[in-house]
Amino acid sequence: MISDVFRKAEKCSKRGNLSFFDIESTQVCSTWRAVSRSDLLWQNLTRRIWNREQLLLSHNTWREEFMYRHRTANNFRLHRYTYRTLQFVPGNQNNDNDGISCRRLALSDHYLAAGLSNGSVCLFHLPSRLHLSTFHPQHRDRLGRFSIAVSGIILSDTQVVFASLDGDIHVAIINHPNHPRRAHLGDVVNDGALVDFTGCNQWWVGLYAGVPGRAFHVWNSETEELVFVGGSLTNPEAVMGWHLLTDQVTEFVGRIRVTSHETAMASTSLRVMVFDLRNQGIVLGDEEFHRELVVGCVDASDESILLVDSRGLASVRRVGTLEEVCRFTVRGALQRDVLGCINGGNAIICTAGVIRVWNIEHGAYLYSFRDRIGDANAIVADERHVAACSRDATVHLWDFGAQ
Structure with missing residues (x-):
């Protein structure tokens, strides 16, 4: 009985069918009524479907x-959202904001972080839509005009961990008056440029380009100890990695993402690799592509990976095996600066300022956002929000949260 409930609950959740969960309805059987009183059941369902381990502060039970x-x-499926733009003042030590652009975005339950080309990170409070603070890195001699540009952010509701192209990693405590602490001093000469950076509660993971055989760096996030260095994924992109430090390069060299199963997925324009973070030398999947991938569209969420090639063919793959789940066509993928992201149920892709949404279970096209944003520098999504930053440094936020 319980296993049947799990299967039906997961199926109904993905389809947005609310009637199954309306336990007040006379159409629901008495057995389900009895089972539904167990908060442990709701906790297990929430963990299984949305990978949630903690309640939101506003909720008292797992059923809520x-x-x-x-x-x-269901709001994502039915195109129900509220739209806002967020304003920030990035600032730097010289109060000179000319030419500053947003390079990375990250979401948590209550915050949005925007990583900028001047090395700073702006933090917004999502419930109030207010710009709370700006975190500035500890400065040192630059190794190139853009060497301090933010290349990745790990955001929780308590701290911000952010990295720059020169390999520096800083940790800032939210609502704490002190300046960010430098947790790791980058070494560009020996490692190359840190082209992407991500992580989770247990791991920090960096993708480097510039020095052969040192593509992946993995840290224990609790001890901040470097536990693994290796990999040849970005060897062909070494020159492009060095150019990121000095030139205004708009293409992405590579992407790296951590999934819910303690694995990491990394990609360049011609290759995708999945490896185990607990046993860093173990490669779980490795595939080369004859047709170039749009690296700005590569993303992962839970068990799913989003890939889009240069002809606009998108596919959703399983993390562990790289097996294809579905495919669909993206109009405008031949244009430059196409960006995409994925959450538990949807693929969200921005082309020429238009954001479109597909279901990742069957590849069905759902709708496009009503709001046009122009060319975008960054886009990110979770199970409630979608955020993007356009070239004019405006942060756009769409909230699909149930009211």
């Missing part, structure tokens, strides 16, 4: 958490 997330997923 589940219903909120289910209705929010």
Whole structure:
């Protein structure tokens, strides 16, 4: 009985079918009514479907958490959202903001972080839509005009961990008056440029380009100890990695993402690799592509990977095996600066300022956002929000949260 409930709950959640969970309805059987009183059941369902381990502060039970997330997923399916633009003053030590652009975006339950080309990170409070603070890195001699540009952010509701192209990693405590602490001093000469950076509660993971055989760096996030260096994924992109430090390069050299199963997925324009973070030398999947991938569209969420090639053919793959789940066509993928991201149920892709949404279970096209944003520098999504930053440094935020 319980296993049947799990299977039906997961199926209904992905399809946005609310009637199954409306336990007040006379159409629901008495057995389901009895089972649904167990908060442990709702906790297990929430963990299984949305990979949630903690309740939102506003929720007292796991049933409330589940219903909120289910209705929010339904809002994504039905195109229900509120739209806002966010304003920030990036600033730097010279109060000179000319030419500053947004390079990275990251979301948590309550915050949005924007990483800028001047090395700083702006933090917004999502419930109030206010710009709370700007974190500035510890400065040192630059190794190139753009060497301090933010190349990745790990964001929680308590701290911000951000990295720059020169390999420096800083840790800032949210709502703490002190300046960010430099947790790792980069070594560009021996490692190359840190082209992407991500992580989770247990790991920090960096993707480097510039020095052969040192593509991946993995740190234990609790001890901040470097536990692994290796990999040849970005060897062909070494020259491009060096150019990022000195030139205004708009293409992405590579992407790296951490999934919910303690694995990491990394990609360049011609190759995708998945490896185990607990056993860093173990490669779980490795595939080369004859047709170039749009690296700015490569993303991963839970068990799914989004890939888009240069002819506009998009595919959703399983993390562990790289097996294809579905495919669809993206109009405008031949244009430059196409960006994409993925959450638990949807692929979100921006082309020429238009953001379109596809279902990742069957590849069905759902809709396009009503709001046009122009060319974008960065885009990110989670199970409630989609955020993007356009070339004019405006941060756009779409909130699909259940009311």
